[in-house]
Amino acid sequence: MILEGIVTTLDQEGNLNVAPMGPKVDAEMRRFVLRPFQTSTTYRNLKIRHEGVLHVTDDVLLIAKAAIGRPVDPPTRPAEFVSGRILTDACRYFEFRVAELDDREQRTTITVDVIAQGRHRDFFGLNRGKHAVVEAAILATRTSILPLDEILADFRKLAILVEKTGGADECEAFELLRDYVSDVARRRILDSDDRQP
Template identity: 50%
Template sequence: MMSKTSLPQLGSDGRILEAIVTTSNKDGTINIAPMGPLVDDGLERLVLRPFRTSTTYKNLIRTSQGVLHITDDVLLFAKAAIGTIKPIPEFLESDPMVLAAACRWLKFEIVSVDDSAERSIVVGHTTKRGHIREFFGFNRAKHAVLEAAILATRIHILDAKLLLSELDRLASPIQKTGGADELQAFALLQSFVHQELAVPFESEILPR
């Protein structure tokens, strides 16, 4: 059912979950995008706010469904954030929309849409869920890469000096506590940001 709605309140347990959303393109390929929906503790309902110009929004409106992935793979987050997902990640043989790199996944159907503003309000309800592997756990480097990926998606609305300063701040925990994937992910994000800002770049994050 498609209808306009105000931003839903999910009660005291509502919070933002940084995740990866897959949707089906017109040509049958899969679109992969990082998103931070508002969810409840039971992950029964989610509220996404994709821009109306985004591929994710267009796919959700056309198909009324998608898959939300909970994962600790920050390299995938980084690649998705800057639009350079190569090589194409693996999907489950049993379901071509579910990323094999996920820890958990939730299939959802759209129940309402408010597209009266530039950022739409899309409410989904979980219809199916699955578990692939255990979540790695809390790690400062993974969280720092996630923050850097979010910064990279806001490159055109943040002050350049502030953005570069924040990246410099995030470099320390990544260097101290990250593994190969975290180091590679951060280097990709640094390179992207510096290229977009036309600022010379030489990574200080070195592989171990």
């Protein structure tokens, strides 16, 4: 099963990276698998430090901002057992260490062992608007590999769910993502026009 969450890692100098990620997990959460691309900061940090923290959160605005590279500075505290930071507003967190790292392919396979876990608060609950924003964030990170017309069509469908069932944070997050994808589409059109004779 894929669990959408946020992974925090530190670079060599101790700078925090916050990245949405969907590891493959099981119900026991003793070990899970991350699949970052080698171009990602998460991959580079885990290759150097071999530790991080996975967070279960319902903060879709944070997920959206992190997905498209907007600056984020969420409140954190030091992890207890690994070199890392814990998002203090997350519902649950899992401190982990890398057990195996296979980077023979562009998309790496990193198997990690959970060292410690904790809980800050209850998960908000199932909400179609929140889920629509998560799906939109995933689509926004795929603009280089999926056809933009399909992504834009999916955004039109997702917008209905956000408008009907989302709150202020969900609407703001969705607008950020829609603007980002629209900007990518505009830049592609301009680039193709520039290449025309």
